[in-house]
Ligand SMILES: O=C(O)CCC(=O)C(=O)O
């Protein structure tokens with residue numbers, strides 16, 4: 500499989516059962532094979548996406564001292580700014596060549612979760628950044644909810660199975676800036692090969708080249724979505740919950756050829772996480788003689804903490 504299939508969310512949302520089933524089958528098959536799809540018909544419109552990119556660029560252009568004033572100690576980088584080189588992929592010692600920001604959940608109707616999550620960090624210099632970040636967060640979350648509904652049907656679960664776990668979930672919108680490369684990097688790359696931690700990841704298509712996905716044969720293929728598509732992949736939480744039926748595919752961001760070292764790269768993944776109490780225990784329907792239970796029982800919160808330690812974002 501050398502192609503990332505394209506699907507249209509309008510098929511799922513339409514009242515036509517045939518189209519809906521076609522969407523469910525296509526996304527399920529893609530996730531059993533390559534682990535990625537390109538999705539049209541999502542809820543993030545062009546104007547909002549353009550404004551988000553504009554504001555994100557303004558943010559990363561702020562003086563480094565200003566950005567660092569938004570780096571909050573003690574929360575594992577879960578909100579606000581994370582400076583250059585701090586995060587490394589699981590198993591790597593070199594930090595990735597990136598700086599990033601985290602917008603988190605906007606809890607309005609659950610005091611317990613509101614207290615559990617760190618507050619969102621407000622950038623005083625850029626009122627629009629805060630506003631556009633929240634709007635984009637909510638539109639991507641809505642898109643992800645429908646994708647998970649389709650996957651629930653594919654897995655033989657109730658269509659609304661994931662809804663209770665993702666309402667006020669611990670999702671994160673992460674604008675990333677990969678700065679220009681100024682000297683021959685030793686071992687470090689923009690983002691070393693990794694699987695995402697969460698249930699599913701939504702990535703806007705507009706970004707430049709660089710993202711690559713590893714297929715079953717171990718070959719790296721370029722993942723390029725069209726401007727109106729979101730690239731959506733399975734993360735390790737969903738892969739675990741489905742006993743590896745849905746694949747969390749390894750991907751990376753390679754450094755550009757030398758003539759493009761002078762250019763920045765921006766990308767804005769939305770990592771869909773459930774609430775921390777969700778049990779990621781392997782679903783009964785995903786276990787049979789050929790596929791024995793491959794993972795220990797664990798909650799989403801425990802799994803996240805384990806991985807943030809491995810990424811260097813929380814200290815043991
Ligand atoms: O920058 C990209 O295109 C992808 C980044 C990524 O895979 C990640 O942050 O998990």
Ligand SMILES: [Fe+2]
Pocket residue numbers: 693694695700750
């Ligand atoms: Fe990723």
